[in-house]
Amino acid sequence: MKVSIIGAGAMGGAIARGLLSTTSPSTPCEITVSNPSADKLHPLARLGAITTASNVEAVAGADVVILCVKPWLVEQVIDEIKGHIDYSRTEVAVVAAGIPTKTLAVWLGKIEDEVALPSFCIEMPNTAVSLCQSMTFQVNGFGTCPMSLSLFSRLGSAMVIEERQLGAATSLASCGIAYAMRYVRAAMEGGVELGIRASLAQEIVVQTLIGAAGLLAQPGSHPETEIDKVTTPGGITIKGLNAMEQSGFTSAVINGLKASTPQ
Secondary structure: OEEEEEOOOHHHHHHHHHHHHHOEOOEOOEEEEEOOOHHHHHHHHHOOOEEEOOHHHHHOOOOEEEEOOOHHHHHHHHHHHHHHOOOOOOEEEEOOOOOOHHHHHHHHOEEEOEEEOOEEEEEEOOHHHHHOOEEEEEEEEEOOOHHHHHHHHOOEEEEEOOHHHHHHHHHHHHHHHHHHHHHHHHHHHHHHHOOOOHHHHHHHHHHHHHHHHHHHOOOOOOHHHHHHHHOOOOOHHHHHHHHHHHOOHHHHHHHHHHHOOOO
């Protein structure tokens, strides 16, 4: 599979590094990255990517084109490359927030005897993509984009959702990274007040979250079931949980998610 990534910024570079790290004889992948700045391309070239300053050159013969530029540049870049994409075989994945599939269809449409569209989708990963631990959402525009789904599944977990769900899903997974970090920070501060140095508190909290996530990843698991396992009557855990609820813990989380979901 030949994959072309347009843009080597924070997200484009992270996607490239993730895909390069997962490439093997059993999952072969040729990664081409284009970017106007050579400084961002050099590290990717050292990892095995083909690099170029030309977007047109990058998309030639590609199976999947991943567009990772700022939202206000998407239309401009599409205009530049769409005449050089084989619409009969290439999928286009757009990693940019706030652009509806109907708009992308207009921008990607080209007239050669008749109006044509490539298979295209929106992909919304989070910053853990650099560790191949992303939660990525795919919204299909035209076609089903199975190659794109397969690629982003290499970078963590990927699921297809409806476009109307994208805002809420982004709040849970993309904004959710920041919310989880804020919990870690708060727990570290609590640990320091209790007499544990900050670096050790971070190590403890991080491993605890990894363990909690592992438990919830088991088939049939549910948060309340796991909570019940560690809350004995009159015990310290239930006292801590009740104190957090009195301070509005659950309401704060829900209100934060609602505030970060576009209306």
